[in-house]
Amino acid sequence: MTKRRFPRLQGATGWALSAPATLAVLGFLLVPIGAVIAGTFMDPRGVFAPYISYFNSGFRTTVLFRTLQIAALTTIISLIFGFMTAYVVSRAPGKLKSLLIIAAVFPLLTGVVVRAFAWLIILGRNGILNQTLLGLGITSEPLEMLYTQGAVIVGMVYLFVPLMVLSLVGVLENIPRDVLQASSSLGASPIATFWQVLLPLAVPGLIVGAVLVFTGSFTAYATPQLLGGERQTVLATLLHQRAMVSFDWVGASTIAAIMTVITIAIVLAMSHIARRINPMAT
């Protein structure tokens, strides 16, 4: 630790250096979003009027629950497959491991539009999957796969599995192999070792991954827009439609407020849980 001769001056320098970035976040992020949320409580009809009318609309409550459902299913599927894949990656030999990590990073750096578009080619009425199924004689008519909840979930899992794999590989690598070996040499079956040793130690990573995937899929726009269309309207596409097509600013702001509150509540709740059950916590 270096000597601090002028603590007050040091603090002032620190503040001065971080001022531009701090002011940018305050002025262009916190204030505008705060204004959007505050605006919803200043409705002439009453403080909670926009929310009452939101939840009185059957369509809009359906959209909220559909969005939550899609996000939850995407998270669960990504957790299961991401965990198994991350385990294999974390135990792969050096060269192969870096190759597998690159292969997971690459789709992550490819844009969401490109990745949603790929599924449009696969799942379309004359898409690859339908052509294959028809060619094999499995179906006699093309299946309607696009614009279903399944299509949106497939697209979302595709979007978020790499994120899950990457956030779990690090955690799994840090679990000492000795611990697993100790477990098996003490007579635990591989399945018991998995459930009683590996999984509990990986919980913090699973929670981080789950938060990233849930909040990401809860607020995603391009994938539900392209693969779900109007039939699978979610909060993000509804927000865009209210603001840019209907010019319903109050409605759009209400949706924005609901999305923000749910996202932040989930992040806070999960990080609280993670801190409580982390066995390695100090």
Place this chain on the structure above:
Amino acid sequence: MSDRPHPFLIAVAALVYFFLMVPLVIVVGAALSDTTYLTFPPQGLSLRWFENIFEISAFRRTIVTSLQIAFLGTLIALIIGIPAAYALNRFRVELPKWLGTLFVLPILVPEIVFGFALLKSLTVGAGVPIFAALLIGHTLLVLPYVVRVISASLASFDFSIEEAAISLGSAPLKTFFTIVMPNVRAGVIAAFILAFITSLNDVSVSLFLTGPGISTLPIQILAHVEQFFDPTVASVSVLLMFLTVAVMAVVERTLGLTFLAK
């Protein structure tokens, strides 16, 4: 448990990687097809859909706008983010803890809400030109990555080296550029690339900040897909992927890709 994963797990991992790679292969294949409709495997090989990108003025314009916004936004984020990351590490004791959290906020807030809030307060509320609002949005979008990546590389920097230089008579600003910056070069490059790619591919923030004549490439692709279903979109997608590959090759050569996974 033996060191080698169970064959079932290996099979699942192989399937997951297959699932990850196949759609990208299909996009590349569809882009090369000589047909007027999207198909895979490609029928006849041709680069004409790549030429078509540049014949559509909307694509030409938005590619330029996207590159401008990504470059300028990243640059501004670096200019305001590097001093902030430096201050957070150098004056860790003096500065409050919440300041570090503040810079992570743009990741925490749903992007689409952020875009809408900027539309409401800047474009509609204050009459800020669309290009400026788009630039502000992208700068804030990438700021958390810049601050986090550079903070991470500053965390291992020994600030007593800087103190030594200053006490030996080097000017503080000169010390920063000759002593501190060279030590976090890798971090700055990684931050630049991560921020550039994030900005280039962004949809949710740009969605509300486009207007007459001004749009970004991903937004233009979205609009195009909803009207035409031809291989142009596939070839633009491949173009975006190539940009990503090029950028990743640079990362790989400078500091290794595993850095991004952290």
